[in-house]
Amino acid sequence: MPKLGMQPIRRQALVNAAIAQVGAHGPDVTVAQIARQAGVSSALAHHYFAGKADMFDHAMRHILSEYGAAVRAELGHGGDRVEAVVRASFAPANFRREVVAAWLTFYVQSQKSDTAARLLRVYQGRTRSNLRYGLRARGHPDPAAMAETLAALIDGVYLRAALSGLADPDAATAQVMGVLR
Amino acid sequence: MPKLGMQPIRRQALVNAAIAQVGAHGPDVTVAQIARQAGVSSALAHHYFAGKADMFDHAMRHILSEYGAAVRAELGHGGDRVEAVVRASFAPANFRREVVAAWLTFYVQSQKSDTAARLLRVYQGRTRSNLRYGLRARGHPDPAAMAETLAALIDGVYLRAALSGLADPDAATAQVMGVLR
Amino acid sequence: MPKLGMQPIRRQALVNAAIAQVGAHGPDVTVAQIARQAGVSSALAHHYFAGKADMFDHAMRHILSEYGAAVRAELGHGGDRVEAVVRASFAPANFRREVVAAWLTFYVQSQKSDTAARLLRVYQGRTRSNLRYGLRARGHPDPAAMAETLAALIDGVYLRAALSGLADPDAATAQVMGVLR
Amino acid sequence: MPKLGMQPIRRQALVNAAIAQVGAHGPDVTVAQIARQAGVSSALAHHYFAGKADMFDHAMRHILSEYGAAVRAELGHGGDRVEAVVRASFAPANFRREVVAAWLTFYVQSQKSDTAARLLRVYQGRTRSNLRYGLRARGHPDPAAMAETLAALIDGVYLRAALSGLADPDAATAQVMGVLR
DNA sequence: AATGAATGAGGATTCATTCAT
DNA sequence: GATGAATGAATCCTCATTCAT
Numbered sequence: 001m002p003k004l005g006m007q008p009i010r011r012q013a014l015v016n017a018a019i020a021q022v023g024a025h026g027p028d029v030t031v032a033q034i035a036r037q038a039g040v041s042s043a044l045a046h047h048y049f050a051g052k053a054d055m056f057d058h059a060m061r062h063i064l065s066e067y068g069a070a071v072r073a074e075l076g077h078g079g080d081r082v083e084a085v086v087r088a089s090f091a092p093a094n095f096r097r098e099v100v101a102a103w104l105t106f107y108v109q110s111q112k113s114d115t116a117a118r119l120l121r122v123y124q125g126r127t128r129s130n131l132r133y134g135l136r137a138r139g140h141p142d143p144a145a146m147a148e149t150l151a152a153l154i155d156g157v158y159l160r161a162a163l164s165g166l167a168d169p170d171a172a173t174a175q176v177m178g179v180l181r
Numbered sequence: 182m183p184k185l186g187m188q189p190i191r192r193q194a195l196v197n198a199a200i201a202q203v204g205a206h207g208p209d210v211t212v213a214q215i216a217r218q219a220g221v222s223s224a225l226a227h228h229y230f231a232g233k234a235d236m237f238d239h240a241m242r243h244i245l246s247e248y249g250a251a252v253r254a255e256l257g258h259g260g261d262r263v264e265a266v267v268r269a270s271f272a273p274a275n276f277r278r279e280v281v282a283a284w285l286t287f288y289v290q291s292q293k294s295d296t297a298a299r300l301l302r303v304y305q306g307r308t309r310s311n312l313r314y315g316l317r318a319r320g321h322p323d324p325a326a327m328a329e330t331l332a333a334l335i336d337g338v339y340l341r342a343a344l345s346g347l348a349d350p351d352a353a354t355a356q357v358m359g360v361l362r
Numbered sequence: 363m364p365k366l367g368m369q370p371i372r373r374q375a376l377v378n379a380a381i382a383q384v385g386a387h388g389p390d391v392t393v394a395q396i397a398r399q400a401g402v403s404s405a406l407a408h409h410y411f412a413g414k415a416d417m418f419d420h421a422m423r424h425i426l427s428e429y430g431a432a433v434r435a436e437l438g439h440g441g442d443r444v445e446a447v448v449r450a451s452f453a454p455a456n457f458r459r460e461v462v463a464a465w466l467t468f469y470v471q472s473q474k475s476d477t478a479a480r481l482l483r484v485y486q487g488r489t490r491s492n493l494r495y496g497l498r499a500r501g502h503p504d505p506a507a508m509a510e511t512l513a514a515l516i517d518g519v520y521l522r523a524a525l526s527g528l529a530d531p532d533a534a535t536a537q538v539m540g541v542l543r
Numbered sequence: 544m545p546k547l548g549m550q551p552i553r554r555q556a557l558v559n560a561a562i563a564q565v566g567a568h569g570p571d572v573t574v575a576q577i578a579r580q581a582g583v584s585s586a587l588a589h590h591y592f593a594g595k596a597d598m599f600d601h602a603m604r605h606i607l608s609e610y611g612a613a614v615r616a617e618l619g620h621g622g623d624r625v626e627a628v629v630r631a632s633f634a635p636a637n638f639r640r641e642v643v644a645a646w647l648t649f650y651v652q653s654q655k656s657d658t659a660a661r662l663l664r665v666y667q668g669r670t671r672s673n674l675r676y677g678l679r680a681r682g683h684p685d686p687a688a689m690a691e692t693l694a695a696l697i698d699g700v701y702l703r704a705a706l707s708g709l710a711d712p713d714a715a716t717a718q719v720m721g722v723l724r
Numbered sequence: 725a726a727t728g729a730a731t732g733a734g735g736a737t738t739c740a741t742t743c744a745t
Numbered sequence: 746g747a748t749g750a751a752t753g754a755a756t757c758c759t760c761a762t763t764c765a766t
Contacts, residue, residue: 006746006747007746010746025293026289026290026292026293027208027289030738030739030740031739031740031741032739032740040747040748041747041748041749042739042740042741042748043741043742043743043747043748043749043750044746044747044748046740046741046742047746047747047748051740051741052739052740052741101292104289105289107340107344108207108208108285108286108289109207110344111207111282111343111344112206112207117344120344145356145359148356149334149356149359149360151337151341152334152337152338152340152341152356153330153333153334153337153360154337155336155337155340155341156332156333156334156335156336156337156338156340157333157337159288159333159336159337159340160332160333160336162292163288163291163292163298163301175326175329175330175333178326178330179330179334179360184728184729184730184764184765184766185727185728185729185766186728187728187729187730188728188729191729211755211756211757212756212757212758213756213757221730221731222730222731222732223731223756223757223758224730224731224732224733224758224759224760225729225730225731227757227758227759228729228730228731232757232758233756233757233758365743365744365745365749365750365751366745366748366749366750367749368749368750368751369749369750372750387655388651388652388654388655389570389651392734392735392736393735393736393737394735394736402751402752403751403752403753404735404736404737404752405737405738405739405751405752405753405754406750406751406752408736408737408738409750409751409752413736413737414735414736414737463654466651467651469702469706470569470570470647470648470651471569472706473569473644473705473706474568474569479706482706507718507721510718511696511718511721511722513699513703514696514699514700514702514703514718515692515695515696515699515722516699517698517699517702517703518694518695518696518697518698518699518700518702519695519699521650521695521698521699521702522694522695522698524654525650525653525654525660525663537688537691537692537695540688540692541692541696541722549725549726550725553725573759573760573761574760574761574762575760575761583726583727584726584727584728585727585760585761585762586726586727586728586729586762586763586764587725587726587727589761589762589763590725590726590727594761594762595760595761595762
């Protein structure tokens with residue numbers, strides 16, 4: 001009897017492996033490396049994904065969707081909307097060394113991948129809108145500009161974490177919130 | 182006597198071509214592409230550089246040294262030290278679309294290249310120190326922390342410029358300086 | 363299930379092709395040439411061997427192991443041990459034009475390949491020991507020295523066969539045995 | 544004023560360098576390496592020789608001519624002709640580690656170079672004839688066969704010296720003469 | 725005489741991808 | 746569902762060789 005429903009399992013395993021490998025070895029990982037880490041043959045990776053680029057797109061999608069989930073979770077707690085977004089950005093699950101490194105790599109590759117670029121724009125828009133909304137609620141004088149600044153600062157902190165390999169969620173959150181006084 | 186003194190000319194041309202190509206096509210440019218843009222054979226590129234990685238290292242070095250020159254130039258004008266650093270960061274020469282894109286790519290690759298990582302660390306240290314010094318002069322209550330924040334914010338703005346392809350020096354400067362009130 | 367068990371077949375085919383091509387065209391054969399003769403792509407050659415050097419090492423290993431088999435076969439016939447070694451050295455299978463030429467090439471390359479050098483030393487040791495043993499049995503007054511001489515003479519005859527392209531097993535055997543009176 | 548008569552000096556320097564480099568690094572030395580050791584540019588090497596193969600041919604020619612000179616010198620001493628040839632073969636000048644290694648390499652390459660093959664045949668013929676003549680003078684029952692054997696043995700001893708890197712002139716001479724009792 | 729400059733040709737090696745089983 | 750087998754298409758890099766000066 002054939003194994004049923006392997007598709008979602010394999011796809012998830014491959015996406016995780018892609019993130020882990022890209023995070024560990026940078027952008028030049030091979031399909032074979034990813035497949036090996038996922039415990040399957042590289043041929044199977046091509047069976048489940050249209051190609052390497054497709055796998056990378058899905059990996060980025062996964063990272064962003066985990067981020068989205070973190071935001072929703074924080075928002076669910078009630079409390080300040082701005083801090084919720086910032087806190088979610090540095091939630092331990094998203095702020096793991098390898099995830100941050102992978103995020104940066106995919107970020108760069110989105111200069112070439114339309115799919116990734118589109119995804120990124122969607123999430124950036126959502127973040128901006130969340131921040132503006134929260135800033136307005138706080139009575140901030142220029143929510144639009146400050147939202148941009150916060151978003152850029154979050155990315156900057158990510159960038160430096162990716163490079164230094166150090167990632168301290170609480171410190172990062174405090175640093176970003178600091179500019180709001 | 183043969184034609185003499187080509188070495189520095191060729192090296193510079195190749196470094197410029199590397200920045201332009203990487204800025205335009207991302208990290209996966211080929212040595213042949215770079216050489217073609219520089220108007221030489223790929224063999225010559227290998228004659229003047231130890232290899233592709235060496236070329237990339239020198240390209241990063243060049244970007245950072247141009248940045249360093251911009252900082253020194255701004256500092257020479259006198260005036261506020263913090264604003265000088267920020268303004269230099271977004272000086273038109275450094276903030277060209279392709280340079281920013283190349284910078285991001287090399288930034289990522291510095292996860293693998295020790296040389297690039299070292300360079301980066303030097304420049305980051307210098308920036309941090311300049312910012313602290315300027316912040317102290319301004320009587321800022323927590324120069325160390327704010328220097329980190331400004332540095333991260335500068336990187337974040339760069340990052341977003343690299344992706345959007347939009348780069349407005351004055352707007353960027355104003356945005357960063359904004360967090361100082 | 364895929365086509366299975368190609369590995370040993372391909373490896374053997376590639377080793378044979380390597381010997382044939384090196385025997386025919388000298389040390390500067392290309393991996394592509396060898397692969398073509400084996401009827402596969404050069405990429406596949408790299409799939410089954412770590413690289414060109416690895417293929418050459420295995421080719422030398424194969425030649426020496428065939429030689430070892432010939433020695434054991436001759437020893438199995440009983441009879442004089444010295445003559446068995448000499449006869450085996452010139453057994454038609456080992457004394458084919460291309461094999462001799464390939465042997466010489468690998469011999470030279472063993473100046474650079476540690477693996478090949480090690481193999482060679484093992485076989486030389488074995489030959490020396492067989493010859494000494496046989497010479498002692500024959501009551502030769504100085505088995506050690508004569509073993510060296512016989513071994514060198516065998517190599518010398520090989521060398522000349524490699525160059526002249528002529529290889530007459532019986533004549534070669536007689537020539538070597540001649541020095542024993 | 545131009546330097547005059549550099550031709551023979553440069554050619555000799557390049558030939559010596561070729562022998563040294565091939566002896567040290569095997570058959571895959573580059574023209575640039577050889578030129579560097581000779582203290583000139585690789586362009587100059589091509590000015591004085593038709594190409595790499597030509598340089599190698601001349602290197603072999605030089606080795607053989609030094610050998611020829613050694614033989615003539617030994618023959619001049621009077622004494623046994625056979626021993627003169629053997630002794631000359633292992634004369635320190637010819638039996639230096641690097642020369643022996645180079646000799647072996649050129650020997651192999653003569654499978655491809657007609658020039659080298661021709662040279663080799665000439666010298667082999669001369670050696671054979673010298674040995675036969677000397678053996679006849681000694682009253683040897685089968686000068687032709689023994690000449691072949693001695694020649695092969697000399698080559699075999701060379702071969703082993705090339706590989707082991709050990710070269711003891713007197714021991715080698717004794718070993719070869721030993722087969723004459 | 726001599727060499728830095730320059731390149732064409734080629735070679736080893738890698739890798740995403742396809743296919744037969 | 747899964748994989749070993751297989752390859753075409755790069756890519757980096759090397760090197761002998763030529764040429765202008």
